[in-house]
Amino acid sequence: xxxxxxxxxxxxxxxxxxxxxxxxxxxxxxxxxxxxxxxxxxxxxxxxxxxxxxxxxxxxxxxxxxxxxxxxxxxxxxxxxxxxxxxxxxxxxxxxxxxxxxxxxxxxxxxxxxxxxxxxxxxxxxxxxxxxxxxxxxxxxxxxxxxxxxxxxxxxxxxxxxxxxxxxxxxxxxxxxxxxxxxxxxxxxxxxxxxxxxxxxxxxxxxxxxxxxxxxxxxxxxxxxxxxxxxxxxxxxxxxxxxxxxxxxx
Amino acid sequence: xxxxxxxxxxxxxxxxxxxxxxxxxxxxxxxxxxxxxxxxxxxxxxxxxxxxxxxxxxxxxxxxxxxxxxxxxxxxxxxxxxxxxxxxxxxxxxxxxxxxxxxxxxxxxxxxxxxxxxxxxxxxxxxxxxxxxxxxxxxxxxxxxxxxxxxxxxxxxxxxxxxxxxxxxxxxxxxxxxxxxxxxxxxxxxxxxxxxxxxxxxxxxxxxxxxxxxxxxxxxxxxxxxxxxxxxxxxxxxxxxxxxxxxxxxxxxxxxxxxxxxxxxxxxxxxxxxxxxxxxxxxxxxxxxxxxxxxxxxxxxxxxxxxxxxxxxxxxxx
Numbered sequence: 001x002x003x004x005x006x007x008x009x010x011x012x013x014x015x016x017x018x019x020x021x022x023x024x025x026x027x028x029x030x031x032x033x034x035x036x037x038x039x040x041x042x043x044x045x046x047x048x049x050x051x052x053x054x055x056x057x058x059x060x061x062x063x064x065x066x067x068x069x070x071x072x073x074x075x076x077x078x079x080x081x082x083x084x085x086x087x088x089x090x091x092x093x094x095x096x097x098x099x100x101x102x103x104x105x106x107x108x109x110x111x112x113x114x115x116x117x118x119x120x121x122x123x124x125x126x127x128x129x130x131x132x133x134x135x136x137x138x139x140x141x142x143x144x145x146x147x148x149x150x151x152x153x154x155x156x157x158x159x160x161x162x163x164x165x166x167x168x169x170x171x172x173x174x175x176x177x178x179x180x181x182x183x184x185x186x187x188x189x190x191x192x193x194x195x196x197x198x199x200x201x202x203x204x205x206x207x208x209x210x211x212x213x214x215x216x217x218x219x220x221x222x223x224x225x226x227x228x229x230x231x232x233x234x235x236x237x238x239x240x241x242x243x244x245x246x247x248x249x250x
Numbered sequence: 251x252x253x254x255x256x257x258x259x260x261x262x263x264x265x266x267x268x269x270x271x272x273x274x275x276x277x278x279x280x281x282x283x284x285x286x287x288x289x290x291x292x293x294x295x296x297x298x299x300x301x302x303x304x305x306x307x308x309x310x311x312x313x314x315x316x317x318x319x320x321x322x323x324x325x326x327x328x329x330x331x332x333x334x335x336x337x338x339x340x341x342x343x344x345x346x347x348x349x350x351x352x353x354x355x356x357x358x359x360x361x362x363x364x365x366x367x368x369x370x371x372x373x374x375x376x377x378x379x380x381x382x383x384x385x386x387x388x389x390x391x392x393x394x395x396x397x398x399x400x401x402x403x404x405x406x407x408x409x410x411x412x413x414x415x416x417x418x419x420x421x422x423x424x425x426x427x428x429x430x431x432x433x434x435x436x437x438x439x440x441x442x443x444x445x446x447x448x449x450x451x452x453x454x455x456x457x458x459x460x461x462x463x464x465x466x467x468x469x470x471x472x473x474x475x476x477x478x479x480x481x482x483x484x485x486x487x488x489x490x491x492x493x494x495x496x497x498x499x500x501x502x503x504x505x506x507x508x509x510x511x512x513x514x515x516x517x518x519x520x521x522x523x524x525x526x527x528x529x530x531x532x533x534x535x536x537x538x539x540x541x542x543x544x545x546x547x548x549x550x551x552x553x554x555x556x557x558x559x560x561x562x563x564x565x566x567x568x
Contacts, residue, residue, distance in 0.1 A: 021310060024309040024310055024318070024322060025309070025310055027302065027306040027309055027322065027325050027326075028299070028302035028303050028306040028325065028329075028537070028541070029306075029537065029540070029541045030541060030545065031541065031542075031544065031545020031546075031548035031549060032545060032548070032549060033299065033329055033332055033333055033336070034333075035545075035548070036302075036329055036541075037326055037329045037330060037333070040322055040325065040326040040329065041326060043322055044319060044322045044323060044326065047315060047318055047319050047322065048319060050315060051315050051316075051319065054315070067315050068314045068315055071315050072313075072314075091544070092544075092545065092548045144555070145551055145552050145555040146548070146551050146555075148555055148558060149550070149551025149552065149554045149555040150547065150550050150551050150554045152547050152550075152551070153547055153548065153550070153551030153554075156547070237310045237311055238310060238311070240311045241311055241312070241313035241371055242313060245313075245429075245431065245432070248313075248428055248429055248431075248432060249424060249427075249428055250313035250314050250317055250371070250421075250424060250425075250428075
């Protein structure tokens with residue numbers, strides 16, 4: 001059971017880890033100083049959450065594991081983040097689109113995780129929810145600004161939502177582990193979040209004058225450890241120090 | 251305004267500064283005072299945002315989560331410093347866009363230290379320890395500068411910078427307590443950054459034409475050479491404490507002067523980098539220009555959306 005819980009926690013943390021890593025790549029390169037600072041701040045929030053999850057996972061594991069062995073020393077297949085968060089920083093519309101499509105899910109997920117029968121997990125969810133509520137506001141505001149801005153920004157925002165939409169269904173597909181965790185009241189049944197998610201996302205897209213994508217085929221795999229081609233490069237960079245100089249204190 | 255009136259205003263202005271009064275944006279000030287402050291404050295702001303780049307270069311590769319969070323927070327602080335400083339300069343009648351334009355065309359300078367590459371993790375420690383350390387030497391004195399908004403911005407900036415410096419020193423100390431490979435990484439980093447850090451204090455006093463006027467306006471409280479000496483005196487014992495060797499064979503304690511004697515800087519390299527030909531000048535400026543140019547459509551969209559909203563509100567009101 002404990003091992004399954006550790007795996008479950010890692011899956012949650014990996015979403016924040018990989019999205020935080022993607023946002024970290026942008027620091028100093030934003031379209032304005034204000035957005036630069038805001039995106040760095042979101043990255044910082046996500047890494048803060050990651051530390052809480054991994055520290056707890058290490059404690060449960062009870063061996064030589066630490067937050068850093070979880071973050072830096074697993075193989076690609078062992079990371080269980082959804083495909084959405086590993087998508088690249090193509091342009092500001094993609095960055096905002098990716099953020100928005102994840103944030104709305106993240107908020108709904110944490111709202112439920114607050115009622116986990118595991119008190120530590122519930123406490124992390126409660127603390128993270130405050131931060132994520134701000135993330136949703138930031139990314140929703142920008143989707144609306146770009147969608148209902150100039151012709152160019154509208155086209156770019158629409159293209160980003162259209163392209164990223166194929167990764168949204170994975171958020172709600174329950175793995176065996178997620179089913180087990182929600183059955184035992186430790187975790188969240190993500191399939192139940194779909195309706196509320198679509199309602200919230202549609203409301204923002206409507207205000208942004210962006211058409212809801214009409215997509216019939218979706219991409220999944222991250223939750224099973226089958227990632228996109230981007231993932232290897234993300235990990236190569238992220239794990240560089242720990243792989244090049246193993247077993248050292250930094 | 252007659253010449254006589256201007257002269258009397260200027261005398262009163264100088265007297266206020268001598269009395270340690272603050273000059274505020276709406277107060278009368280000589281044109282030269284305004285221009286000099288715009289130049290210095292905007293260059294300081296540019297240094298903060300260009301300074302985000304060499305450190306930002308390591309965010310994706312930090313060795314631990316703790317270090318990653320700390321580095322993100324540090325680089326974010328620098329963006330915040332840039333914001334206050336641009337705002338302080340704006341009170342003198344220049345827009346942020348104009349200042350960016352001056353940066354992008356090369357008309358405005360930023361601290362040359364950021365034109366050196368960050369090649370190893372140790373460089374992140376060295377920059378915190380030496381570069382933020384050198385910056386504090388300059389900036390603490392500016393808390394009491396005559397222009398109010400600049401002095402006030404400096405209070406917060408100095409608090410954060412001194413935290414950054416301790417954080418940097420702690421990174422280096424951790425390396426020096428580590429393996430031989432880690433110690434070598436720290437020493438190599440010091441070897442590369444020592445002289446550029448000393449160059450941060452600017453040309454020798456004899457070659458620094460703005461000093462006298464800046465001293466009068468309390469925009470400068472100590473000369474370049476005095477600050478450089480104070481920095482060497484402060485840093486050498488820190489390096490010795492953790493077992494690092496300062497890469498200067500002429501470095502020696504002078505009992506008579508009660509200061510360290512140290513070797514001369516490579517002034518040819520100093521001017522080369524100042525004039526835009528350092529290892530990363532082009533890269534740094536290109537990164538800033540790209541961020542600005544690629545972000546134009548985003549800023550345009552935000553303006554267009556705000557305008558649409560304002561029109562909608564107006565229609566509703568009617």
